[in-house]
Every structure is written in structure tokens, then in C-alpha cells.
Amino acid sequence: MLISNMxxxxxxxxxQHLGMVQGSTVRAKHAGRDIMAGFKNIFGGxxxxxxxxxxxxxxxAIDRLKQQAAALGANAVINVRFSTSxxxxxxxxxxxxxTAVLVEDR
Structure with missing residues (x-):
């Protein structure tokens, strides 16, 4: 699967254009990582x-995007963008x- 941000x-x-595809994941902070991050906030780094x-x-998230594109029969995804919230x-x-698409060599 080719992935392009262009x-x-x-x-x-x-x-062929096959439509919009997406992938997402929601992750929580690990308590141990959070404690270490607190120290880094004090000392920097x-x-x-x-x-x-x-x-x-x-x-x-990219793996999930690729799975959705493959299910549509795509061999590439173009204009890829990330968002966080x-x-x-x-x-x-x-x-x-x-956007899931079919591409071929020129």
C-alpha cells in the first residue's frame, strides 16, 4: 500500500478514486511515564x-487506515493528514x- 501526503x-x-479512508486510536498516559514526565518538566529534556x-x-492509526483502504480495493492512499485531540x-x-485510490505505473 503506497501512502502519500501529496x-x-x-x-x-x-x-480510480475509491473514497475517504481513516484510522484512529485513543491512548491513555501510563502512570510511570507521567511521573517521569513530571521530572523532565522540572529539569528539561x-x-x-x-x-x-x-x-x-x-x-x-496508519495500519487501520491501510486496512480500510485495502477493503475498498485500493493500492494507495493520497493526501494523507494527521490530527490529534x-x-x-x-x-x-x-x-x-x-483518499483511497487505485494507481498504476505511467
Whole structure:
């Protein structure tokens, strides 16, 4: 599955638009990570636990987007965008969306 944040896939021709697809995940903070983040807020530095959590969340959301696109028969998703939002205290959603398409070599 090709994924592109552009409206085209270089070297490919879009033959069919199959519709919007999406993927999302909601994750809560881990208490241990939260305590360590509190220390980092005092002393400064990267919050590696949260960086890892967000990376895992993005990958899970992309996997769900790919599954939905494959179910439509797509071989690519174009114009991919990410969004985040706070769902509850300590929980956030990562949302990814794009347009499922069929592409072929030029």
C-alpha cells in the first residue's frame, strides 16, 4: 500500500478514486511515564516515553487506515493528514485520513 501526503504519487497515474479512508486510536498516559514526565518538566529534556507512545499511536492509526483502504480495493492512499485531540484527562486520539485510490505505473 503506497501512502502519500501529496495529491499524487510520483511516477504513478491515478485510475480510480475509491473514497475517504481513516484510522484512529485513543491512548491513555501510563502512570510511570507521567511521573517521569513530571521530572523532565522540572529539569528539561525530551519526554521519551511520550515520544514512543505517540509513535506507536501513529503506526497503529496508519495500519487501520491501510486496512480500510485495502477493503475498498485500493493500492494507495493520497493526501494523507494527521490530527490529534484530547479525549479525556490523560487520553488523546491520533486520527489519520486520506483518499483511497487505485494507481498504476505511467
Amino acid at each position: 495529491e499524487v504519487v510520483p511516477g504513478k497515474r491515478i485510475t 525530551e519526554l521519551k516515553g511520550y515520544t514512543e507512545l505517540l509513535s506507536e499511536s501513529r503506526e497503529e 484530547s479525549i479525556a484527562a490523560g487520553a488523546s486520539e491520533i486520527f489519520v485520513y486520506g
